Amino acid sequence: MQYKVLVVGCSDMDTLQRSMGEQFSLLSVATAQETFHLPDLEEYKLIVVVDKLADPTAAQSQVKALKHHPAISLLPVVVLATEERDLDTRLAFYDAGCDDHIQMQDDAELQVRLMKAIFNRIANEQLKQQLDKANEMAFIAMSDTSDLGVNIQFLLDINQCENLDQAGMRLFQALKSYDISGSLQIRSRFGEKNMEANGMAKDLESTLLSECSDKGRYVDFGKRSIMNYGRVSLLVRNMPLDDPHKYGAIKDNVFSLLQGLDARVGALDNxxxxxxxxxxxxxxxxxxxxxxxxxxxxxxxxxxxxxxxxxxxxxxxxxxxxxxxxxxxxxxxxxxxxxxxxxxxxxxxxxxxxxxxxxxxxxxxxxxxxxxxxxxxxxxxxxxxxxxxxx
Structure with a gap:
C-alpha cells in the first residue's frame, strides 16, 4: 500500500523518493500556496516541508501557511532539515505547527518517523470518530433524560388539574419541550372537548380526530400523526420526518403523556x-x-x-x-x-x-x-x- 505525500520546496525529488522508499507516492509543489488548489486533497496522508536554506524562517512560514488553511490543517506536517538545527530553531518549527522535525541522515529512521506521523493522524481520526460517537450517545442520553424529566413533571402536574381545560393546557405546555404543535380531543363521559394551545378548536381537525379515534394508536399521513389512547387523541402537525431518532422519541414520549392525561380524564369523570x-x-x-x-x-x-x-x-x-x-x-x-x-x-x-x-x-x-x-x-x-x- 502506498501513501500519497505532498512535498513542499524540494529540488531533488529522485533522492527524496529513494530515501523515503516505495511505500510513499510523492507529489512536489514549490510553495504551500500551490497545495491549496490541488484536486483530491483529502487523499493525501502527509505533507513534507524541506528545510534546506540557511535561514529557516522561510520553511517556518510554509508550515504556518499550511496549518492555517482549513482544508489541510488536519494533515500532519513534517519538516525535513538538510542540516542540523539547534533547539531554538526546532522549537520555532514546533511553534509554527509542524508535527515532527527530522534531519535527513538515516533513511530507515526517516521512514519510521514518517509512518509514525501518518499512524498518529489515523489514530487521531479514529479517536475523533469515537469521541463524536460518544458525544452523540451522550447527547441522546441527555435528551432522553430531559424527555423523562418532562414526562415525570407532567404526570405530577396533571393530578393537580381540576378540569379538562387545565389538563389540556398542561399537555400543550409539555409538548413545547418536543417542539411540536397540534390539536387535542378529550372524550369525557360528560361531553367532548376539542382544543389547541390557544384554547380554541379547529373544526376540520376536530372532525379528523373523531373519525380516527378508533383507527389504532397511530395514524400517520405526511408530516402529521394522530395518536390515540383511551379517551384522548392528539393530532401532531409537524413530525420530524428527517430525524428518525427524534421521530421515534416523540411518538414514545408523547404517547406516555396521553396515557397520563387519559387517567386524569377518568379521575375527573369519577x-x-x-x-x-x-x-x-x-x-x-x-x-x-x-x-x-x-x-x-x-x-x-x-x-x-x-x-x-x-x-x-x-x-x-x-x-x-x-x-x-x-x-x-x-x-x-x-x-x-x-x-x-x-x-x-x-x-x-x-x-x-x-x-x-x-x-x-x-x-x-x-x-x-x-x-x-x-x-x-x-x-x-x-x-x-x-x-x-x-x-
Whole structure:
C-alpha cells in the first residue's frame, strides 16, 4: 500500500523518493500556496516541508501557511532539515505547527518517523470518530433524560388539574419541550372537548380526530400523526420526518403523556359522577323530607279525626247506656272498655309521631352531610351505621 505525500520546496525529488522508499507516492509543489488548489486533497496522508536554506524562517512560514488553511490543517506536517538545527530553531518549527522535525541522515529512521506521523493522524481520526460517537450517545442520553424529566413533571402536574381545560393546557405546555404543535380531543363521559394551545378548536381537525379515534394508536399521513389512547387523541402537525431518532422519541414520549392525561380524564369523570350522585342524594333527601312532613301532617290529621271519632262514639254510648236497662256493673265494664280504646288510640298515635320524627331527623342529617362539597368519611360511616342490616 502506498501513501500519497505532498512535498513542499524540494529540488531533488529522485533522492527524496529513494530515501523515503516505495511505500510513499510523492507529489512536489514549490510553495504551500500551490497545495491549496490541488484536486483530491483529502487523499493525501502527509505533507513534507524541506528545510534546506540557511535561514529557516522561510520553511517556518510554509508550515504556518499550511496549518492555517482549513482544508489541510488536519494533515500532519513534517519538516525535513538538510542540516542540523539547534533547539531554538526546532522549537520555532514546533511553534509554527509542524508535527515532527527530522534531519535527513538515516533513511530507515526517516521512514519510521514518517509512518509514525501518518499512524498518529489515523489514530487521531479514529479517536475523533469515537469521541463524536460518544458525544452523540451522550447527547441522546441527555435528551432522553430531559424527555423523562418532562414526562415525570407532567404526570405530577396533571393530578393537580381540576378540569379538562387545565389538563389540556398542561399537555400543550409539555409538548413545547418536543417542539411540536397540534390539536387535542378529550372524550369525557360528560361531553367532548376539542382544543389547541390557544384554547380554541379547529373544526376540520376536530372532525379528523373523531373519525380516527378508533383507527389504532397511530395514524400517520405526511408530516402529521394522530395518536390515540383511551379517551384522548392528539393530532401532531409537524413530525420530524428527517430525524428518525427524534421521530421515534416523540411518538414514545408523547404517547406516555396521553396515557397520563387519559387517567386524569377518568379521575375527573369519577369526581363529576360523585358530585352528581351527591346532588341526587341531597335532592332525594330533601324531597323525602318534604314527603315525610306531608305524611306526618296528614297522619296527624287522620289520628286526630280518629281520636275525635272514638271520643264521639264513647260519648254517644255513655249517653245511651242509661236507656239500655243495664245494671251498674255492666255500665262500668262498658265504660272501662271505652276508656281503654281511647288510651290505646292515643298511644298508637303518639308512637306513630315518634317513628315519623326519627325518620325525618335521619333524612335531615343525610341532606346535611351530602350538601357539603367534601363529604367527610366519618360522617358518612356514621350514617351507614344508623341503618340496620336486614337479616
Amino acid at each position: 369526581v363529576e359522577s360523585l358530585k352528581l350522585e351527591s346532588q341526587l342524594v341531597v335532592r332525594l333527601t330533601n324531597r323525602m323530607t318534604h314527603i315525610m312532613e306531608d305524611i306526618e301532617k296528614g297522619y296527624h290529621d287522620v289520628m286526630v279525626r280518629i281520636a275525635d271519632a272514638v271520643e264521639d262514639i264513647a260519648d254517644g254510648i255513655e249517653q245511651e247506656i242509661q236507656f239500655l236497662g243495664m245494671d251498674e256493673r255492666q255500665e262500668k265494664v262498658i265504660q272501662q272498655v271505652l276508656e281503654k280504646g281511647i288510651l290505646d288510640t292515643n298511644r298508637v298515635f303518639n308512637e306513630g309521631l315518634k317513628m315519623d320524627s326519627s325518620l325525618t331527623g335521619y333524612l335531615t342529617e343525610v341532606g346535611r352531610v351530602f350538601a357539603s362539597d367534601k363529604v367527610k368519611t366519618d360522617e358518612l360511616m356514621a350514617l351507614v351505621e344508623k341503618i340496620p342490616v336486614q337479616g
